[in-house]
Amino acid sequence: MPGSSSARPGASDAGASTAAHPRRWLVLAVIAVAQLMVVLDATIVNIALPQAQAELGISDADRQWVVTAYTLTFGGLLLLGGRIADFWGRKRTFATGMVGFALASAVGGLATTGTLLFAARALQGVFGALLAPAALALLTVIFTETRERAKAFAVYGAISGGGAAVGLVLGGVLTEYADWRWCLLVNIPIAAVALAAAIPLVPESRAHGDTRYDVPGAVAVTAGLVSLVYGFTKAAEDGWDAPATIGLIAVGVVLLAIFVVIERRSRHPLLPLRILLDRNRGGAYLASTLIGAGLFGAFLFLTFYFQVVLRYTPVEAGLASLPVTGGVLIAAGAASQLLPRLGAKPLMLAGAALAAGGMLLLTRIDVDTSFVSHLLPAQVVMGLGLGFTFVPLSSLALFGVPEHDAGAASATLNATQQIGGSLGTALLNTMYTSAVTAYLATRVPDPGTQVRALVHGYTVAFAWGAGLILLSGLSTLLLIKVRRHDLGSGGMTHLG
Known part of the structure; x- marks a missing residue:
């Protein structure tokens, strides 16, 4: 990005990234708010689902579409959104995505039928697919100094890792003290504030090239x-x-x-295969997919465990998820300092081991497991692992990418997390259902057996989630070869 507060609409990135933007930290704050809105919307409705289902008459079979209609359109269209951001203009794409996301949230919050709610959630995903890649691409070209970029990615990584848990907390508060509809309507004032700040602060940039999609x-x-x-x-x-x-x-x-x-x-x-075929980026995208698959499932089943088995209220269930966010924030701050010194691979390996370890601790839950002695440390360990993973992932996934492809590469990173979350939630739910059915088939049915069957299903899901995260560590070990000084060279944005 240029050193002034704005850029010529047609300016090339190569020429724009020679000087640091003077208001880059304010721009980071705007982007952070927008990214938080997009990320938390994947989970904010989880706790509100029972109320929404009852009010709109949604069947048990169809209720999962409240979540997956969002994650599927979001993940599936992120690649196109990345190309649009590159060629149409990143600021313009960012602002359009913000306005559309707010309007779709309004439709969902005022929905009178399940079908309309599903459609609104899908529309949120469409505009989120414009907003998210534009945000990360803006960070990539605004922050040109290695250590500053690491700090910016730390903020972005912390939001990506902790936003899901924040969504659970906010969803619990809004559901219990207001109405489930506010889990969607809350996006309107957030988007309005972020857009008002983005218009004067965020500079425009775009890549040269043919604009056909x-x-x-x-x-x-x-x-x-x-x-x-x-x-x-x-x-x-x-x-x-x-x-x-x-x-x-x-x-x-x-x-x-x-x-x-x-x-x-x-x-x-839509996705130049050269972006994927680099072994370092390919390894990062594969790791991101596997982590997303395990992470989304963990939050989903933790929510059910808190409310169905431990009988937590929506607010209590949301607050009980905060330790993950705390762990992410702590580790993300540390990772931003360690990334220039150690490089991406050691941090990602440590992160995968910690996250999988925290997930394995959750396989030890029972019908009356103590929160303080077991659930709290398990979530903190898992959060630490995610924080150590997300920060280097955000940097490594864009390593060596020409600025012409910055939007597509950043979209691929976001897409892998959402796609992994969609596929992982569906897969883990299948494993959970099969485990519960098998458990009940060999025991005399009674209320106690029913609850124990649910807990057994949760532990099986957590075990599969841990396995997926361990596979992400294996892909990191085998595929990622980038060295510490390679990242420090700034090769991420100056090869085009």
């Missing part, structure tokens, strides 16, 4: 992901060997294969 690629990847998640959902209802399950998963795989073919042949690919 890969719409067929966007349709193929989004449809493929929806089919996969729906297939996992059907597996929970009908079993893995059901024709509907097999058919949906097969269609999803075929559509994703078609997406790869489209990207290989397109002159204007």
Whole structure:
């Protein structure tokens, strides 16, 4: 970005990034608010689901779409949003995404039917797919000095890791003391304040190049992901060997294969394969997907455990999730200092080990587990692991990317977390359902057995979540080879 408060609309990034923006820390604050709004919306409605379901007459089978309609459109369209941010203008895309997100939130908050709520959540995902990649791309070109960029990524990483837990807390407070609808309507004043600050503070930037977009690629990847998640959902209802399950998963795989073919042949690919084929970035994106899969599932089942088994109120359940956020914030601050000294790989390996360890501690829960002696330390350890992971991920996922592709690369990072969360939630829910069914099949049914079956299902889900996070550590170990001084060279944004 240029050293002034604004840039010529057509200025190239290469020329704009020679001097630090004078109000870059204020810009970071605006971007942080917007990113928090997008991230927490993936979980803020979790605690509100029972009230929304009862009021709108949503069936048990359909209620999961309140969550997945958002994460699927968000994750599936992030790649297109990244390209739009690069070519249309990052500030313009950022502002448009903010306005659209607020309007979609208003529709959802005033919804009178389940179908309208699902549609509003999907629309939130569409505009979030514009907002999020534009935000990270702006950080990439505004912060040009290595240590300052590390601090900026620490803020961004802390929000990415802790925003989900913040959503649970805020959702509990709004549900218990106001109404479930405010879990959506609260976005309107937040977006208004952020937009009012962004207009004078955030400078414009865009990449040179042809501005045509890969719409067929966007349709193929989004449809493929929806089919996969729906297939996992059907597996929970009908079993893995059901024709509907097999058919949906097969269609999803075929559509994703078609997406790869489209990207290989397109002159204007949605996701240039050169972004993925670098082993360091590819390893980071794979790790991000696996961590997202385990993380989203952990928050979902922790919420159910707190409210259904331990009988916490919505506010108590939200507050009980705060230790994860605390751990993320502590580790993110430390990681921003350690990243220039140690490099990305050691931090990511330590983070995966800690996060998986915290998840494994959660497999030891029972019907009356103490919060202070068990649930609190387990969540803190998990949060520490996530904080040590997210900060280097944000940096490594953009390492060596030409500024022309900054939006697409940042969109890929966001997309992997959302896609991983969607697929992981569906997969872990299937494992949970199967475990509960198997537990009840071998025992005499009574109220105590029912509760113990639920706890057993949660522990199985947590074990699978730990396994997914450990796999992320394995991908880091095998694929990521970047060295500490490579990151320190600033190669992330000056190779184009």
